[in-house]
Amino acid sequence: MDAEHPPRLVYDDDCGFCTWCVRQAAKRGEFEVVGFSELTPDQRARLPDEYEDCSHLLTDDAVYSCGEGLEEAIARFDTPARYLALAFKHLPAGSRERVREQGYRAVADRRGLFGRVVSCTPPARGRE
Template sequence: MVPKLVYDDACPFCTWAVLFAVRRGNIRPVRLSAVRSGDSRLTEAERHRLPDAYEACAHLVTDEAVYSCGAAVEQSLVIAGILPEQFVGFLRQFADYERARERLYRLGAEHRGLLSTVVGREPPVNKHLSAEHGHRERHSE
């Protein structure tokens, strides 16, 4: 299964961030609004694997796991080849790493309006991807 990244498609910063990962790795974007409406590219089984409060942050759904919030960004960057897996393994040795990663994610989420003015892209992601790349969404994503 190609990893699927659930993102807030009402957020220009989130769109930019997901577009960054999707263009560099084998990752499929999934609009949060489509998950809410039940019309997303997630299978029913994948949808049930999301946490109850799935609307609170981004999620990366893979065969092995569901990564949420900062972990979703981290794993997306690993898949995209931006963040070396060995480096992440090194960081995970430190007791405060996970807390710092999640704090950084929350900081970005809390300031995404400001960040959108600098690097935002008009949602949704598929608006910026060509059909040749195979990233066009199946439904309204």
């Protein structure tokens, strides 16, 4: 069954780490990338009221938010990482949700730190 639209990754486009993550995901799967500042009224209406608290994956028939959105995005990657996400779905639901959301929040609440890590470029050899 063909979807009408590719899944949409909705993210905080004011966040450097979020932007980096979405670019990495777009390299690994077929996604439309939509920043919070670019949301259409129809897209915004599909999101939860507190949508700016995390990223989301919008499909034609579902909305996945926070850790669940990340899990669903990784399951759509064209890389072996998708198999980890698919295997993760076989864990007991309560355990999976707890681990997934706690892991997502642990990173999301420190996105400034992670943003500095991913934006670092090593110094050129021979320079201090």
